[in-house]
Amino acid sequence: MTGKIRKATRHVNQNEGLIFEKSSPGKAAWKLPPLDVPEVDAGNLLGASERKDLGHMPEVSEIEIIRHFTRLSTWNYAIDLGMYPLGSCTMKYNPRVNEVVARLEGIANGHPYQPERASQGALRIMKTLSECLIEITGMDAITLQPAAGAHGELTGLLMVRAHHESRNSPRKKILIPDSAHGTNPATAAMVGYAVENLKSNSRGMVEVSALEAQMNEDVAALMLTNPNTLGVFEQEIHKIADILHAKGGLLYMDGANMNALVGKVRPGDFGVDLMHLNLHKTFSTPHGGGGPGSGPVAIRKFLEPFLPRPVLTTKSDGTLGFDYDRAQSVGRVRSFYGNFGMFVRALAYIMANGPDGLRQTTEDAVLNANYIRKGLEGTYDLPYSTPSMHEVIFSDRVQAKRGVKTMDVAKRLIDYGFHPYTTAFPLIVPGALMIEPTESESKEEMDLFIEAMKSIAEEAENDLQTVLSAPHSTRVSRLDETAAARKPVLRWKPEGS
Numbered sequence: 001m002t003g004k005i006r007k008a009t010r011h012v013n014q015n016e017g018l019i020f021e022k023s024s025p026g027k028a029a030w031k032l033p034p035l036d037v038p039e040v041d042a043g044n045l046l047g048a049s050e051r052k053d054l055g056h057m058p059e060v061s062e063i064e065i066i067r068h069f070t071r072l073s074t075w076n077y078a079i080d081l082g083m084y085p086l087g088s089c090t091m092k093y094n095p096r097v098n099e100v101v102a103r104l105e106g107i108a109n110g111h112p113y114q115p116e117r118a119s120q121g122a123l124r125i126m127k128t129l130s131e132c133l134i135e136i137t138g139m140d141a142i143t144l145q146p147a148a149g150a151h152g153e154l155t156g157l158l159m160v161r162a163h164h165e166s167r168n169s170p171r172k173k174i175l176i177p178d179s180a181h182g183t184n185p186a187t188a189a190m191v192g193y194a195v196e197n198l199k200s201n202s203r204g205m206v207e208v209s210a211l212e213a214q215m216n217e218d219v220a221a222l223m224l225t226n227p228n229t230l231g232v233f234e235q236e237i238h239k240i241a242d243i244l245h246a247k248g249g250l251l252y253m254d255g256a257n258m259n260a261l262v263g264k265v266r267p268g269d270f271g272v273d274l275m276h277l278n279l280h281k282t283f284s285t286p287h288g289g290g291g292p293g294s295g296p297v298a299i300r301k302f303l304e305p306f307l308p309r310p311v312l313t314t315k316s317d318g319t320l321g322f323d324y325d326r327a328q329s330v331g332r333v334r335s336f337y338g339n340f341g342m343f344v345r346a347l348a349y350i351m352a353n354g355p356d357g358l359r360q361t362t363e364d365a366v367l368n369a370n371y372i373r374k375g376l377e378g379t380y381d382l383p384y385s386t387p388s389m390h391e392v393i394f395s396d397r398v399q400a401k402r403g404v405k406t407m408d409v410a411k412r413l414i415d416y417g418f419h420p421y422t423t424a425f426p427l428i429v430p431g432a433l434m435i436e437p438t439e440s441e442s443k444e445e446m447d448l449f450i451e452a453m454k455s456i457a458e459e460a461e462n463d464l465q466t467v468l469s470a471p472h473s474t475r476v477s478r479l480d481e482t483a484a485a486r487k488p489v490l491r492w493k494p495e496g497s
């Protein structure tokens, strides 16, 4: 242990009470000059709609309200404060140049109801981004409409269904490996398919013989997260594609983890028929509380008739526009044309990096995950020894003997100034710790993280209660997470009301 340990400081002080509790009658954060026009009785203007009793609105000074909101902002964790190793979520740094570009007047003030001829710049952005993503994935066409990864899955499976129906071969099943992202089976069920589970082998990959046994003419598609949620690349992907195609099934790739592949391999070259991307993961657009997502779906040529309507096209006069006349389309999946602001940011990221830069980010993301793997592999149990791609999955097997579970380690990590990793996922690893540093992190930040994780493992041996009762540096400690999600308290109410 180097002794280089960061501890989270608590940005709170004695004045941390609610703004309502600081209120005193007559205090205000504003002052207006005396009237230089005759006073008007607002009651006469507004009539019955004037609200006389303002209820319990807080009356505070300007500095009190400023301190209140600034203090609230420090109770959150953010990628701009430190490493955010939430596996599968790819919480990478959001470069500020993206924001500068997205705020350019002509871009920020564009309106979706503007006529096409007055929107050529915006359409050009969408066209250029589409071309970049088609090149990166090795596919033939793309829709930018879906608003998130799971929405992309839904769009993709609607196209799978339309494809089979158009061939008078409706099918009932979607195959999904146990190492898939949780949204995959949920999506398949929403589209009306039965989900059949595929077991992974001891290397954390699809067992090809099992796929062969389960594949038949009732299978519409295999949904394959690649790299999967064990952070493992499906090395037999060509064989997997061949087995599906031989029986008329399609290979859908969940490409939310493309940050492990960009610039290295292209799904279009290894047999994928359609896939979604998460611009808010791989291409650095903000997500979580930070912004809307975007989940484009890239496809091979034969699926083009089924693309959501409208489709961006180049018209005969060379201008860009939308084609609504698409008889076999699965229809519209999003109002207007998708989350345009995210297209701008993603394209800014792609263009700022260029092909070599994108390849470098992929290499750095994989290097960083393996650096953490090396740093922690003697301390935490590594259930799969297959090489890691962009994330590494440990288990709490060693610490659980002392009663310390993955959730306890994650909670304690907050006290060391880090956002927790993903806990208890993927489900095929009991007590999983899913860690994804992304390419954004420096060696120094990862060293701090490794030291923190080692220190927590040591505490599990020598200072058990500190770990079990963590976090100690946050305003609230262990929440009832179900209640927080199901019955959130979003509004302050005065006592007794």
Ligand SMILES: *Cc1c(COP(=O)(O)O)cnc(C)c1O
Pocket: 088, 089, 148, 149, 150, 151, 181, 183, 225, 254, 256, 257, 278, 293, 295
């Ligand atoms: C994040 C993720 C999704 C879902 O994406 P959303 O944008 O959250 O809907 C799907 N699959 C994988 C592998 C993911 O990591």
